[in-house]
Amino acid sequence: MxxxxxxxxxxxxxxxxxxxxxxxxxxxxxxxxxxxxxxxxxxxxxxxxxxxxxxxxxxxxxxxxxxxxxxxxxxxxxxxxxxxxxxxxxxxxxxxxxxxxxxxxxxxxxxxxxxxxxxxxxxxxxxxxxxxxxxxxxxxxxxxxxxxxxxxxxxxxxxxxxxxxxxxxxxxxxxxxxxxxxxxxxxxxxxxxxxxxxxxxxxxxxxxxxxxxxxxxxxxxxxxxxxxxYGQTPDFVHRLERSFRWADADILMNVHRGIITEANVTLKSERHIAVASRLSERLQGKSYSEDGIREAFATLKEDLILGTRDLEELEGLQEWLGSSL
Missing domain, CATH: 3.30.930.10 (Bira Bifunctional Protein; Domain 2)
Structure with missing residues (x-):
């Protein structure tokens, strides 16, 4: 057979x-x-x-x-x-x-x-x-x-x-x-x-x-x-940390049934305070997946006026976060 x-x-x-x-x-x-x-x-x-x-x-x-x-x-x-x-x-x-x-x-x-x-x-x-x-x-x-x-x-x-x-x-x-x-x-x-x-x-x-x-x-x-x-997964918390050339990143996500219910993004750089705050908001309600991360960053880029340098930094942050799940 x-x-x-x-x-x-x-x-x-x-x-x-x-x-x-x-x-x-x-x-x-x-x-x-x-x-x-x-x-x-x-x-x-x-x-x-x-x-x-x-x-x-x-x-x-x-x-x-x-x-x-x-x-x-x-x-x-x-x-x-x-x-x-x-x-x-x-x-x-x-x-x-x-x-x-x-x-x-x-x-x-x-x-x-x-x-x-x-x-x-x-x-x-x-x-x-x-x-x-x-x-x-x-x-x-x-x-x-x-x-x-x-x-x-x-x-x-x-x-x-x-x-x-x-x-x-x-x-x-x-x-x-x-x-x-x-x-x-x-x-x-x-x-x-x-x-x-x-x-x-x-x-x-x-x-x-x-x-x-x-x-x-x-x-x-x-x-x-x-x-x-994925949607029946018991609740969990995921903390990620990484040092980029432009800032140190610390991200804490609470996940309930595969959905990010709360996110706290810290970017230790004066220039990225607004980005960190908006990203924390945009991650909430997204699926804990690369697709969910991609959606959060897409709406973030629509919210903010970003230069070429800022976009490159965000893309690096998105790639790291999505690949770390």
Missing amino acids: PRQQLVLISLIWLKGETKYASFSVSAVDFTDWPFNQNPWKECHLKLMQNDGVPLVRRRSGGGAVYHDIGNSNYTIFMPRDEFDRRTNAQLVCRGLHQLDIPALVNDRHDLVIGDKKVSGSAYKLVNSRAYHHGTMLIDADLTALGRYLRPPPKNLVGKGVESVRSNVTRLREHSFTVDHLSFCEAVAGEFYRTHGVQWREPVELTVDHMKTNPKVRDYYEEIRTWEWI
Whole structure:
């Protein structure tokens, strides 16, 4: 099957009407991060944008995850009163043992080989239902993983939960034969044994199947929006400082749901007092993004009568501020 058609393929095993497990692999590289984190602290967004790697925000907790065709995903759905993270992690672990992979479940319910992580997981409880999902690093590009999940240091202070960073390894470093399908079959078999169900042929869902489901289609449209990806970010404060030839700049921005709600710009130069005051005003209400910064500076330039020298200085300030987010 061509690579571009493997965007989402799930193999689903059913047990009655209460439990099922799904498995998927993505041929489109992307990074997904949880509901309660700050993407500007967790991901190298500039690098992802330059490389065409989308950012996707999920509803569950946990930490940021990089996905490529070498990273498989599993999900176990169940009634809420039967949910137990360790039980589910141990089920997946036993599946790996069927592949002669010596994995263990650690205190954080991650799957590890030695002291290196191969699988992390997260969960969500909704009314009477629960789901527990995780990743499995089978043959993932660990170099890309490190690049996209290690953002440059920023002076950000906020309420979001930070990822716990771990040393990682891949199943392929411990088995020459493991692949996505063998992983799915091993864990599905363990799912059947655990719940006392006979093996059934899996149901395969492709992107075309998803497009015919109105609820899935609506959900897909929702999670593509800026408001969902960035607009649910917990409040944070970003302080930036830099010495220019013409002034020292100190900028403090309060950000709520991805919008700059308050800005305090200080330019330590008598000539730039008015510019600093106006820029503080123009930043308020703009999105915390390069586009938002560009809009603020565009209106600032319309407000003031500026000479060539002033414009050059403002352009340098704009370029620095936009690239620092």
